[in-house]
Amino acid sequence: MAGYVSDAVIRRLPGYYRHLRELEAAGVTQISSQELGKRMQLTPSQIRQDINCFGGFGRQGYGYKVSELKEHIGEILGLDRQHKVIILGAGSIGSAVARYPTFSREGFETIAMFDVAADKVGSQVNEIPVLPMGGLEGFLTANHVDIAVLALPAAYAQDALNRLYQGGVRAVWNFAPTDLNHPEDMIVVNVHLSDSLQILSYKIAHRDND
Amino acid sequence: MAGYVSDAVIRRLPGYYRHLRELEAAGVTQISSQELGKRMQLTPSQIRQDINCFGGFGRQGYGYKVSELKEHIGEILGLDRQHKVIILGAGSIGSAVARYPTFSREGFETIAMFDVAADKVGSQVNEIPVLPMGGLEGFLTANHVDIAVLALPAAYAQDALNRLYQGGVRAVWNFAPTDLNHPEDMIVVNVHLSDSLQILSYKIAHRDND
DNA sequence: TAGATTGTTAATCGATTAACAATC
């Protein structure tokens, strides 16, 4: 159904999903591209173009059914599937990800964490066992993993990614503050926290003069 | 010096800074747009266009001095300034931000955290005191704050933002998974972790057929 | 039916890439 979908559109999809969930929770059952656009600060035109990348979910003269459109976009995002997740690094970032309540709600199940620190190995974070980094290969042989979260220092991230690839993992959510080299058939999405904070800093520095 | 700079350019600046820092650490002193482009997966043309939004930092026939360009971009990003930061919410996300080592290196100093939970108030996270949420207004009267980090549940985020604005804070780094309404003279940069993970999920779901 | 709003094509706008003269 969906032909080529540009990155610009893909990046907006989670926003649609989030707003539609909020609208649904608020008891709104129907919405036009006009109203949704006002809420999301997008033009009605853009919303209709975006949605129609995936099919005609609306009705002329009426708009969109909130829960129906939410459901559709959820499926497009793959949130109807279950994803098995492991987290590499049981520091504060790794632990925060392990504890993030939304993820399990959306079908992401963290089955293990890995760390090199002897005092962390053997403990649990949010009922998830922390295993020794050395056991990664064995774990990947025995368990299917859809997504690996990289939450370790930048210096170790590339090596960890290589080991994950060897072990068959093909999707990485990277929190390490560096850009990683990866094979074409591996998907890497970065969360560069520092980058985001620096963008805020830029906007503060150039507040008026732009 | 800098006229209008598009958001697309601004979003790439932290990446330049990061790569230049890595190059500097690796002992590279000079680089051409060609080489930097190969490293960052950008076209040389784009790199030269981006950099020339802020002035001619290169030399014909030679390229760019790594440390010089890094320094320039750091200044453009406002990393030569000191930013006083507070964190609202001392849960796992707030604590992870408080412990993130890079931030203090780049001039961001967290001076206080705030939480409603009685058992957290009075404790410290990475030597930063956790104060009661009720004391926010008083704190803002007594202390200048450049940036507030919102690391609390979505349901409380809008109210917190309003209180921050009242207290004179004009820049917010938002981790709450919701889009917030804010006055025009307030800068809000979002870190929507769920959105990022959903984009990864989308790419997994549409792996081949695109 | 009349009014509203979609789906979709066409027009515009902005960002990226190419090209090349300037110059180190």
Add this chain to the structure above:
DNA sequence: TAGATTGTTAATCGATTAACAATC
């Protein structure tokens, strides 16, 4: 000087917006 590479203008490409016929 010759070679390399920038800074910058022009060309292209893609994304956003506008417009409108289709239709609920």
